[in-house]
Amino acid sequence: MKIAIASGKGGTGKTTISCALALAMPGEVTLLDCDVEEPNAHFFIQPVIERMEKTCSLVPEVDADKCTGCGECGRVCQFSAIISLGKKAMVFNELCHSCGACARICPTGAVSETAKKNGMLTIGRKGRIRFVSGRLDVGQAMSPPVIRETLKYAAKDGLTIVDCPPGTSCPYVTAVKGCDAALLVTEPTPFGLHDLKLAVATIRELDIPFGVAVNRTNGEKNLISEYCETEGIPLLLQIPEDRRVAEAYSRGQVLNKVMPELHDALVSIPENLQQLIEGRPLQEGPVVLI
Amino acid sequence: MKELVIISGKGGTGKTSITASLAILAGTPTLADCDVDAADLHLVLEPTVQTSETFTSGRAAEIRSADCTQCGLCERICRFDAITDFTVDPIRCEGCGACVEFCPVGAIDFPEQHCGVWSVSITRCGGAMVHARMFPGAENSGKLVSLVRQKARKIAETEHSEFLLVDGPPGIGCPVIASITGADAVLVVSEPTLSGEHDLRRVLELAAHFKIPAMVCVNKWDVNPVMTQRIEDLAKEFGATPVGRIPYDGAVTAAQVQARAFVEESNGGAAQAVRKMWGEICTTNF
Numbered sequence: 001m002k003i004a005i006a007s008g009k010g011g012t013g014k015t016t017i018s019c020a021l022a023l024a025m026p027g028e029v030t031l032l033d034c035d036v037e038e039p040n041a042h043f044f045i046q047p048v049i050e051r052m053e054k055t056c057s058l059v060p061e062v063d064a065d066k067c068t069g070c071g072e073c074g075r076v077c078q079f080s081a082i083i084s085l086g087k088k089a090m091v092f093n094e095l096c097h098s099c100g101a102c103a104r105i106c107p108t109g110a111v112s113e114t115a116k117k118n119g120m121l122t123i124g125r126k127g128r129i130r131f132v133s134g135r136l137d138v139g140q141a142m143s144p145p146v147i148r149e150t151l152k153y154a155a156k157d158g159l160t161i162v163d164c165p166p167g168t169s170c171p172y173v174t175a176v177k178g179c180d181a182a183l184l185v186t187e188p189t190p191f192g193l194h195d196l197k198l199a200v201a202t203i204r205e206l207d208i209p210f211g212v213a214v215n216r217t218n219g220e221k222n223l224i225s226e227y228c229e230t231e232g233i234p235l236l237l238q239i240p241e242d243r244r245v246a247e248a249y250s251r252g253q254v255l256n257k258v259m260p261e262l263h264d265a266l267v268s269i270p271e272n273l274q275q276l277i278e279g280r281p282l283q284e285g286p287v288v289l290i
Numbered sequence: 291m292k293e294l295v296i297i298s299g300k301g302g303t304g305k306t307s308i309t310a311s312l313a314i315l316a317g318t319p320t321l322a323d324c325d326v327d328a329a330d331l332h333l334v335l336e337p338t339v340q341t342s343e344t345f346t347s348g349r350a351a352e353i354r355s356a357d358c359t360q361c362g363l364c365e366r367i368c369r370f371d372a373i374t375d376f377t378v379d380p381i382r383c384e385g386c387g388a389c390v391e392f393c394p395v396g397a398i399d400f401p402e403q404h405c406g407v408w409s410v411s412i413t414r415c416g417g418a419m420v421h422a423r424m425f426p427g428a429e430n431s432g433k434l435v436s437l438v439r440q441k442a443r444k445i446a447e448t449e450h451s452e453f454l455l456v457d458g459p460p461g462i463g464c465p466v467i468a469s470i471t472g473a474d475a476v477l478v479v480s481e482p483t484l485s486g487e488h489d490l491r492r493v494l495e496l497a498a499h500f501k502i503p504a505m506v507c508v509n510k511w512d513v514n515p516v517m518t519q520r521i522e523d524l525a526k527e528f529g530a531t532p533v534g535r536i537p538y539d540g541a542v543t544a545a546q547v548q549a550r551a552f553v554e555e556s557n558g559g560a561a562q563a564v565r566k567m568w569g570e571i572c573t574t575n576f
Contacts, residue, residue, distance in 0.1 A: 008328045010301010010460040015485070037461035038300050038492065040485035078349065078387050099369050099386030138495040141432065141464035166301040166460055167327030169424055169431040177381060189546050191306065195328040202426040206381060243513070243538075250483035250514035 002160040003273060004179035004208070008195030010166035012185045013215035013239065018163035019044040020255040022129050024266035030155040033133035034175040035165045036119060036146040043252040047124030047131040055134070055149040056115035057142075058098040062089045066110035073102035073111055082111070094141050119146035123153070130155070144174040151178050159270055168195075168202045176203065181273035182210040183236060188222035196224065200233070209276040211236035211269075234282055236269050237262075291446045292576060293454040295324075295473045295502075299489030301460035303481045304509040307542050308564060309457040310334040310551035315568040318417035319453035322442035324435045324469040326406065326422045331457045334551055337411030337419045345406040345422065345437065347430040348385040351378045357397035364389035364398065381427050405430050408438055410445070418445045432464035439469065462496045470496075475503045475576035477533070478525075482508055482517035490521060494528040503576055504530035507567055511535040531574055534567030536560050 005018040015033075019041055022031040033041040060073070060082055071084040081095035082102050089102075093116055103111045118140045122133045134150030136143045143165065151174075154160040164175040176182055182203055186196040196212070203210050211234040214224045218241055228235050239245070239255070239262065248258045255262065272282055296309045309331060313321055323331040351372070353364070358376050365373040368389055372382035378389075378398075390400045408422035420442040422434050439456065446454040458469040458476075470476055476497050480490045490506065497504040506525035511518040522532040539560035545552035553561045 009330075010298075010303075010328075012302055037463045037466075038485075038489040040300075040488060043484045043488070076387065076391050078385055097384055097386055099384060099388045100367070101386055101388040101391055104367065104388065105391065136463065138462060138492055139499045141467050143461070143463045167431075168426060169327050169465075170429050171461075171463065172327070173381060173427050189543055190333050190549065191330040191546060194330055194333055198328055198426070205427045246510070246513050246538075249485075250481075250517055252484040 001181065001270060001274060002154050002162060002179040003270060004162045004164050004176040004182040005185060006164035006172060006176050006182050006199060007166055007185045008168050008199035009186065009192055012187050012192060014185050015040050015044065015163055016249060016255050017183065017185055017213055017237070018161050020262070021266050021269060022161050023254055023256050024263055025159060028128050028130070028158055030130040030153065030158070030160040031163070032150050032153060032160060033163045034147045034150050035163055036134040036136045036143050036150065037165060037171070039133045039135050041163050042122065042133050044254050045126050045129060045131050047126040047129070049122055049124040051123050053121040053123065054117050055119040055121055055146050057118050057145045058100065058113040059093045059096045059116045060091050060102045060111050061114040062091060063110045063112070064088050066108045068108055070107065072105045072107060076101045076105045098145065121150060143171045147171060147174045151175070168198045173202065173206070176208065177206050179208060181277055182208050183213050183269060183273070184210055185213045185215060186224055187216045188214055188224045193223050193227060196227070209273065211273060211276065213237035213239070215239045216241040234272065234276065236272050237265050291451055291454055293443065293456065293473045294576065295456040295458050295470050295476045296479060297458035297466060297470065297476050297493060298460055298479045299462065299493035300481065300486055303479045303486065304542070305479045306330045306457055307546060307552060308479055308509070309455060311553040311564045312568060313415060313455055314551045314553050315565060316453045316455060318415060319455045320417055320442055320446035320449060320451040321413065321419040322438050322454065322456045323419065323421040324438055324456050324465065325459040326424050326431050326434045326438065326465065327459060329421055329423060332421055334546065334549055335413040335415065335419060336549060337413045337421065339409045339411045342407055342409040344404050345408050345434050346402050347405050347433045348403050349387065349400045350380050350383045350385050350403050351387070351389050352399045352401065353378055354397050354399060357395060359395055361394060364393055367392060385429065403428070406434055408434065408441070410441065417451070418449065420445065432468040435459070435465045435468040462492050466496065470502050471500050473502055475505060477571065478504055478506045478530070480506055480508050480521050482511055482514040482521055487517065487521055487524060490524060494525070494530055498528060504528065505533045505571060505574065506530050507534040507536060509536045510538040512537045533570040533574070534563055536563040536567070
């Protein structure tokens with residue numbers, strides 16, 4: 001099973017929960033850091049790095065001798081990544097989506113595709129945790145290609161946890177859509193609720209079963225728990241507001257150490273999501289802690 | 291008119307709360323909310339919408355089953371695994387049009403996509419604000435960001451606003467690049483954590499790459515004073531100006547719950563620090 005740990009709003013605790021979940025599981029688990037613009041999970045897992053791999057995307061290359069300046073490549077490109085002014089076609093790599101249409105359409109075979117580096121994967125292990133982190137090169141605009149490369153390391157069998165980028169557009173969708181279930185992380189503030197609603201709308205479009213985790217809560221009824229109750233969304237984890245958590249996070253310490261009492265709730269998340277996937281009702285209802 | 295873009299690299303460091311407070315301190319600036327994925331500034335500044343328009347950008351393929359001969363070419367050439375069983379998954383479709391172009395019987399339509407809505411509003415502080423909302427799962431947020439900024443700049447110029455304040459998105463990718471290119475300066479809201487330090491480095495590299503002057507403030511600095519010092523040192527290493535330290539202060543969330551900017555509601559630590567910071571920002575004469 002692949003579980004996406006996602007949120008509309010940034011900084012709600014996706015990485016904290018992804019790492020805590022990976023560390024809490026008793027068996028073999030794969031953790032993929034797909035927040036490739038700002039990957040941070042390595043601080044908390046501290047994996048032994050086995051190797052680094054470049055990620056590349058295909059971009060067009062024009063053979064000036066063969067180019068007749070017919071303009072077909074520019075006509076077919078939807079992203080203005082290749083244009084033909086006068087004789088020779090010009091390429092703007094940063095706009096290219098690697099669809100290959102320009103190379104396919106070129107009547108003289110002047111356009112070919114070449115791999116250009118856009119990021120890096122760090123591959124390693126920490127005990128039972130297989131760890132892969134994607135990292136977009138600074139200055140590159142498009143993160144989805146690096147996210148897709150990272151996702152290729154999902155375990156064939158067994159549990160994969162995907163630490164997703166924030167937001168609700170292409171990067172978030174790219175990371176979440178290959179997953180079997182999602183845990184949406186939020187906080188009990190107006191911003192948290194507003195952005196949770198956006199993340200929920202998107203994940204319902206994708207038709208992926210999901211539950212919610214609330215971070216920095218005092219355990220009482222709040223605007224998130226009320227929303228989840230109204231919408232029939234299971235609340236699968238609550239993390240109390242506690243300055244110790246913030247201070248531990250600032251030093252790269254994991255949640256499991258600061259709040260060992262969360263262990264059982266963490267371990268039950270994949271089970272609960274599996275039940276949602278199978279369409280079975282959760283037996284014990286929402287997990288409420290503290 | 292001076293355009294200041296508030297960004298963070300890492301999400302959730304307090305960009306929007308700080309932008310809202312700066313909006314109060316800056317008189318009646320023109321505002322743009324460029325975090326179009328998760329726009330929250332309107333929750334604090336309660337804009338009254340003047341005009342709204344649909345944002346149309348890009349296209350998506352649709353196979354007409356009546357005309358499809360099921361040759362399978364589209365499925366083979368699609369680089370985004372968007373076509374299975376002669377049907378296009380609109381979420382996976384990149385809008386590249388390769389299948390449309392090469393379908394031997396022309397059975398694939400390519401309609402324009404409605405990706406979101408953008409609005410021009412007047413906030414309760416009296417200034418104009420341009421903001422937008424992406425539809426769930428829609429693409430082209432970078433283009434929507436460019437549109438929001440372009441409209442806001444135009445208004446700021448017409449209204450002779452002294453400042454244009456832009457609430458930016460997290461990360462370093464396409465919407466961030468669209469938010470900062472050509473701006474007068476960026477203010478990076480950082481936090482004193484290992485992740486904050488790591489993400490600050492990347493966002494400062496990005497600002498340097500596009501030659502935008504950068505200022506840095508540390509939110510919740512007292513959570514880790516040692517790390518705060520490291521962050522300010524890192525800022526200086528990149529030629530960025532440290533402009534303020536904002537303490538952890540419960541008044542920030544309390545103000546958000548009341549739909550207020552925290553400088554309006556409190557004169558506590560965070561409010562005092564942001565007032566002082568705005569003074570610093572103005573003296574840099576960015």
